Amino acid sequence: MDDKRILLIIGGGIAAFKSLLLIRILAKRGIKTTTIVTKGGQEFVTPLSIGALSGEKVFTELFSLSDEAEMGHIELSRSADLIVVAPATADLIAKAAHGLANDLASTTLLATDKRVLFAPAMNVRMWEHPATQRNIETLRENHALFIGPDEGDMACGEFGFGRMSEPEAIAQRIEKILADATALDDLQPKPLKGKHILITAGPTREPIDKVRYLSNHSSGKQGYAIARACAALGAHVTLVSGPVSMAAPEHVNLVRVETARDMLTACEAALPAHVFIAVAAVADWRPAESHTSKLKIDKHNIPPMELQENPDILHTIAHAKNRPELVIGFAAETDNVLDYARGKLAKKNCDIIVANDVSGDVMGGDENAMIIVTKNDIDKWPMMGKQKAAEKLAKRIAEILN
Numbered sequence: 001m002d003d004k005r006i007l008l009i010i011g012g013g014i015a016a017f018k019s020l021l022l023i024r025i026l027a028k029r030g031i032k033t034t035t036i037v038t039k040g041g042q043e044f045v046t047p048l049s050i051g052a053l054s055g056e057k058v059f060t061e062l063f064s065l066s067d068e069a070e071m072g073h074i075e076l077s078r079s080a081d082l083i084v085v086a087p088a089t090a091d092l093i094a095k096a097a098h099g100l101a102n103d104l105a106s107t108t109l110l111a112t113d114k115r116v117l118f119a120p121a122m123n124v125r126m127w128e129h130p131a132t133q134r135n136i137e138t139l140r141e142n143h144a145l146f147i148g149p150d151e152g153d154m155a156c157g158e159f160g161f162g163r164m165s166e167p168e169a170i171a172q173r174i175e176k177i178l179a180d181a182t183a184l185d186d187l188q189p190k191p192l193k194g195k196h197i198l199i200t201a202g203p204t205r206e207p208i209d210k211v212r213y214l215s216n217h218s219s220g221k222q223g224y225a226i227a228r229a230c231a232a233l234g235a236h237v238t239l240v241s242g243p244v245s246m247a248a249p250e251h252v253n254l255v256r257v258e259t260a261r262d263m264l265t266a267c268e269a270a271l272p273a274h275v276f277i278a279v280a281a282v283a284d285w286r287p288a289e290s291h292t293s294k295l296k297i298d299k300h301n302i303p304p305m306e307l308q309e310n311p312d313i314l315h316t317i318a319h320a321k322n323r324p325e326l327v328i329g330f331a332a333e334t335d336n337v338l339d340y341a342r343g344k345l346a347k348k349n350c351d352i353i354v355a356n357d358v359s360g361d362v363m364g365g366d367e368n369a370m371i372i373v374t375k376n377d378i379d380k381w382p383m384m385g386k387q388k389a390a391e392k393l394a395k396r397i398a399e400i401l402n
């Protein structure tokens with residue numbers, strides 16, 4: 001098994017010596033091991049012996065200038081395919097369950113987005129204590145994996161469950177997990193799997209002539225964040241985007257357009273969809289006439305510009321024969337935010353209007369305070385990062401659809 005790497009966290013227990021064997025077994029099978037050993041762990045095994053067996057640097061300190069320079073603790077938490085905590089003491093399990101982060105091991109467990117396999121080892125009474133069992137339950141809910149503990153004689157002279165699983169068994173389990181891509185897949189549940197979500201984002205550009213256009217300050221950040229958040233929950237996302245300076249989000253089908261009319265055509269072509277989210281700041285008007293060459297400047301004869309109304313994409317899709325089952329519009333207003341939002345809900349045939357006050361620097365900024373307006377309800381969310389708000393909205397969509 002080449003190119004696979006685990007991050008082993010060795011906790012403070014007598015079973016720590018077995019983790020040295022584990023490192024050897026894994027090395028023989030081509031699995032590399034980076035190790036963190038806790039202060040307690042160092043009472044039983046030394047960084048020197050671990051390093052000699054793994055052939056890699058061993059990390060011990062959270063606030064180590066040299067370690068941080070080499071590989072920061074956040075990077076450490078993400079550099080492996082799998083994290084293995086062996087022995088997982090009652091203390092490490094409790095910290096991980098509660099999100100404590102006061103040393104390198106616990107900080108790493110809190111910062112990781114990788115699967116974690118715990119191999120518990122402790123006295124049988126500690127294992128059976130309701131506090132430990134509650135912590136195990138919490139970790140399971142957070143998608144942690146467990147091996148053991150086994151039943152048998154313990155170093156403390158008692159008999160029962162609490163022995164760390166044998167290194168060979170742990171190694172086999174590690175190999176099995178590493179071979180299973182879905183087990184290693186990111187840990188989020190995928191409640192939007194099988195759903196097609198169509199999203200508009202960014203501004204539109206309405207040409208005046210070959211080089212000039214009408215547009216607005218929309219950055220596309222919120223729409224792109226929503227696209228990412230929906231894709232992360234397993235949705236098939238089509239993102240129809242006006243001109244913005246962002247790269248295509250991963251796992252999203254991006255369709256780039258310029259004008260409102262192009263945006264509508266692209267949206268209609270992307271139907272059917274389960275959900276339509278109109279985040280784009282579509283230009284309301286376009287020059288009635290657009291010139292194919294650059295207009296010449298004539299100070300004494302400024303050309304009049306007649307404007308024509310653009311199609312309302314949200315209104316059109318929300319009244320389409322194949323209307324998505326959930327239609328969400330945005331209402332960016334500078335005053336009377338809620339009144340306008342309620343009005344738009346009915347006028348545009350939406351199920352939800354996400355209202356936001358753009359009198360500050362929401363437009364183009366990184367934060368947003370969304371107000372979720374439905375026919376019978378108003379839910380005000382606090383100011384938060386646009387990605388965070390997007391994730392909250394994606395979760396709400398999943399709840400509604402399911």
Ligand code: C5P
Pocket residue numbers: 200260278279280281282283284310311312313314315328329330331332344
């Ligand atoms: O009417 P107003 O522009 O405030 O409505 C905002 C909502 O309508 C947003 O969801 C926006 O994406 C959508 N919209 C649209 N097409 C337009 C104008 C607005 O889809 N031409």
